[in-house]
Amino acid sequence: MSMNRREFLKIAGISTILGVGGVSAVHGLKNCVEASQISPNPEALKAKRWAMVVDMSKFKTEQDYQRCIDACHRVHNVPNITDNPKHEIKWLWKETYEHAFPGTADEYLSEEVKELPFLVLCNHCNNPPCVRVCPTKATFKRKSDGIVMMDMHRCIGCRFCMAACPYGARSFNYKDPRPFINAEKENLEFPTRTKGVVEKCTLCYERLAKGLQPACVEASKGALIFGDVEDPNSEVRKVLGARYSFRRRPELGTQPSVYYIF
Amino acid sequence: MYNGGKIIIGLIIFIGLVTFPFIYSGGKATAKPDPKVDTPEILKLPEDERKCVEPKSFMKGEHMKLLNEWRDWVVREGNGVYINAEGKRFTMSLQITCMKCHSNKTKFCDECHNYAAVKPYCWDCHIAPKEKQS
Numbered sequence: 188m189s190m191n192r193r194e195f196l197k198i199a200g201i202s203t204i205l206g207v208g209g210v211s212a213v214h215g216l217k218n219c220v221e222a223s224q225i226s227p228n229p230e231a232l233k234a235k236r237w238a239m240v241v242d243m244s245k246f247k248t249e250q251d252y253q254r255c256i257d258a259c260h261r262v263h264n265v266p267n268i269t270d271n272p273k274h275e276i277k278w279l280w281k282e283t284y285e286h287a288f289p290g291t292a293d294e295y296l297s298e299e300v301k302e303l304p305f306l307v308l309c310n311h312c313n314n315p316p317c318v319r320v321c322p323t324k325a326t327f328k329r330k331s332d333g334i335v336m337m338d339m340h341r342c343i344g345c346r347f348c349m350a351a352c353p354y355g356a357r358s359f360n361y362k363d364p365r366p367f368i369n370a371e372k373e374n375l376e377f378p379t380r381t382k383g384v385v386e387k388c389t390l391c392y393e394r395l396a397k398g399l400q401p402a403c404v405e406a407s408k409g410a411l412i413f414g415d416v417e418d419p420n421s422e423v424r425k426v427l428g429a430r431y432s433f434r435r436r437p438e439l440g441t442q443p444s445v446y447y448i449f
Numbered sequence: 450m451y452n453g454g455k456i457i458i459g460l461i462i463f464i465g466l467v468t469f470p471f472i473y474s475g476g477k478a479t480a481k482p483d484p485k486v487d488t489p490e491i492l493k494l495p496e497d498e499r500k501c502v503e504p505k506s507f508m509k510g511e512h513m514k515l516l517n518e519w520r521d522w523v524v525r526e527g528n529g530v531y532i533n534a535e536g537k538r539f540t541m542s543l544q545i546t547c548m549k550c551h552s553n554k555t556k557f558c559d560e561c562h563n564y565a566a567v568k569p570y571c572w573d574c575h576i577a578p579k580e581k582q583s
Binding site: 226329336340373375378379392396 | 503520522523524525526527528529530531532533540542544570573574575576578579
């Protein structure tokens with residue numbers, strides 16, 4: 188078919204007008220939502236940058252650790268997979284000194300400290316390497332409070348973040364986690380995860396939104412201290428100002444938000 | 450016609466295959482979905498409060514888009530409260546808000562989704578409300 192310039196311009200013009208009309212029809216549908224508003228929950232706890240202090244002197248018995256771990260894993264429907272250690276899902280767990288603080292062990296470090304399990308979790312780094320590598324922005328640092336979050340809808344399970352995280356704070360769901368969650372203890376107000384996504388501690392963003400402290404902090408009986416590290420009057424800042432604290436692998440420059448004190 | 454017999458047999462098989470779904474279903478359309486909103490939770494509410502976050506017509510067509518927006522607002526922006534055009538406040542959550550009223554997932558969600566042959570993956574992670582087997 189041959190077409191002269193005049194005809195072509197006519198057709199192009201008509202299609203443009205139709206196209207523009209189509210767009211405004213779509214907008215008409217959206218008017219409904221535009222009349223609505225969103226706002227943060229008024230009870231929500233707010234901070235510039237959340238931080239946690241782990242007071243190791245208060246972890247004496249097995250029970251002290253387990254209380255926190257159980258609280259976390261129950262609230263977030265974390266499956267209990269024991270048959271293959273590679274398939275384990277961990278949000279909050281125990282790690283030996285050697286693994287938690289590699290390369291820092293003194294030759295004559297006391298056996299007590301060497302053997303002591305440290306409570307570890309996602310460090311919610313200020314400069315998170317996992318966020319840099321995520322190709323879909325499924326993991327991101329929340330601008331409002333510095334929590335390193337996961338959007339499970341976006342995670343494609345590439346596991347770059349697991350390779351990037353120097354703390355091993357991320358777990359991959361190699362299989363459907365549902366059968367490994369105790370149905371009676373399930374938290375019906377929080378989702379589970381699905382096969383093929385990476386998960387980790389989210390610093391209880393859903394509890395903070397309701398004005399509650401993280402589940403582990405609540406269960407710890409004062410062994411975990413939580414607060415805004417950028418607020419000079421917060422409890423964490425008072426503790427950090429008064430006692431010597433250290434963080435995991437500071438040489439990497441990730442700036443963890445989880446501090447340890449003895 | 451060359452190979453007339455083969456062509457005709459082939460045509461009959463072809464027509465048979467194409468019309469099979471219609472003949473098999475008896476020429477009737479599948480029953481229209483009829484999502485139920487008569488859950489005990491909704492019936493408990495006073496008559497004038499039995500309203501969804503947005504009008505029914507909007508929710509019918511656009512609920513998936515609204516849920517997508519809710520997800521981003523809650524997870525990414527940390528805004529948890531939705532205030533609709535009437536000024537009513539809702540916690541933006543599929544599991545906590547939507548399914549508290551619509552506790553009949555099989556009758557409310559699945560009925561249309563099956564009819565429209567869409568398979569949303571909501572329930573791979575979100576826990577569906579426990580329904581009594583009737």
